[in-house]
Amino acid sequence: MSARVIAAAAALAALGVTLDARADGMTPDWRRADRRLRESPQSFAFEARIGPYRPQIDEEFSGGARPYEQTFGDGRGLYFGFELDWQALRIPHLGTLGPGVSWGYSRRSAVAKVAEGPLAGQDSAQSTYLTIMPMYASAVLRVDMLSRDLGVPLVPYGKLGLGLGLWRASTDNGLSTAPDGTVGKGRTWGTHMALGGMFLLDFLDPSAALGFDEELGVNNSYLFAEWQWLNLDGQVVEKGPQMHVGATGWIAGLALEF
């Protein structure tokens, strides 16, 4: 479904237009205020996340060196991940607040260039890989009063916390090593922040949403998009040389509250 359709639907909802998704005489209402007494307890949120990912490795260097771009070009890799939140607090007429943890995965590969000899600079027959597992533990605030109290199927949210990236560089021969024997893998600490919004899918099919809750305990389903700042630069927790494997950019996905 395109963003325009979602936006139009949200606008209609905001104007108080109710949609009857069924023609059998039932009048399901997706508004939480009307079915709150019937829904199952809600304590967690789960997100399946996907988006482009370009680590900020080159920002570590100030002399024009751009090892990441030199190796992988100027494109972006793909990121996918999962997040689990514990909605520990429900703030009346505002939303939920609680800690969340996330694990993600991104891998980039490129044909490695020959580094020496008469064919230096030409493509070799091997590839070079950089695998990053971005993770974070953040406080998550989801403002669902719009959907619960006002009938607007939108939930803005924010996240703030600590990030950690595990990375591993390899070739077809295995783990990369530096000339001094240092192995090409490590971890990087940093900060994590995100702002985004979720569109409540229950709005599209209230009956199905109700059934989803009754059968599986899933209170709400959302499509979401967020702007994420995962600033993994080794400036918090532990100092020292750390590869800047964080990234800033859009993330989208599917979220469930249960």
Add this chain to the structure above:
Amino acid sequence: MSRPQRWALSVVALSALLACGGDALAQTVTLATAQANPSRKNGFRSQDRYPLWISKADCLADDAYTFVVRVESLGSTPLFVFASAAGQDCSDPTTRSGANARCWKLAEITPVTGATSYSITVPVRDIVGGYDTPSTFNPGSTVDVCERSGSDAPLGVLLHFLPVQAAGGVVAGTGFQYNDIKFDLVPPSAPSSVTAGIGDDVLELSWSASSSTDVSGYQFYCDPAPGEAAPSSTTTVGAAGAAGAATSTAASNCAGTAGATGAAGKAGTAGASGAAGAGGSGGASFLAAGAGGFSGDAGAAGDAGAAGTSAAGAAGSVSGSSGSSAAGAAGSVSGSGGSSGAAAGTSGASGAAGCAVTGATCGRSTLIVGGTFGPAGHECGRATGNTATEGRTSSLQNGVEYAVAVAAIDNVGNVGRISAPKCLAPARIQDVYGVYVRSGGQAGGGWCQASAPGQGSAALSLGALVAMAALRAARRRR
């Protein structure tokens, strides 16, 4: 039915027949029950799929099977071992002698008074030697039987253990057959379209699969061999023929352009020496001769001459020298190199592919296109599976140019002719971490390497959050 079961059934059947046959059938022949399979002189090729079968290497190495046969009441009747193609019967005397014989004799055991078992050794050469000409074959023939061409499908052989009376008839109701032996002397065809790519300490290979139907994998050959020091200068292989000039000077690819027509190699001359063994010193020029071991490579000498058709730009020179040396070496072993050598002398017409020779390791390559068997000691990797079309060599040395070729291996371990070699040097590659480090990056060392105090606290926090969430969820579900 398993083999022991078949043997047991044979014993039971024989016993039953003897019981019904009266006094005239007082003889029994059985295999020793402790031996399900014969033993092999050179040991079983346990790494291959069919260890009981006969490969070309088995044949060239003069392998042999030894059967232990237990005999009871044989009297003075000799025990014969015949072979036939699968499905044939050797009990009728006309099948064992005469122009229409379809069984050939492998062994004859004269009974020893009081003996209850005999150890019968059957050379694999005798088993395969009579397959095409059973009526004229004699055990122990010196005719080279290990060279075979045509279909690479395995051929089944049936061994018949028969007590044969003076009149030629088999003692009724006795004897048994052993049918688990097949032979495959035809190596698989060479893979084609071999390409080599540069890797860090390795070469990445790809090829088009061999057309043979019984391929089980592919063997890689490198020259210099892994771990062998690279020569500092070019070494000429054997005496130069009137070669076409080496046209390829690129270190990256020996395939190069086609060389000029080369003169015929000297294989004919060397071959003529035959048993005199006037072989040249060019053992290094050809795998089988160099690897030496196999007398049957007399015929291969002819192939060496033919190598001139496809080997290097230095093609003419390589073929000429190969022909002369290999043929001679082979001739000295079996004396049959004369004819093949002569044939080789007429070939080697044109050099198809050029291989850089100037200052390149490839100039001394032992990898001759189309050579039979791989050069021993030059193995540098293997790919398993009949569908494999790419692989990686074992660890080589960056900066050293290697000639590398691929040969197919069949189900019994026959190594086929090698492909046209490629010449390439492994080199360091620009992996992302190497670029990062050379740019001044200092990160690395492992996920768990501590670099500052307190480094475990955040990780603990992450774990604690997950644990708390899980606990909370569990409590709520209860």
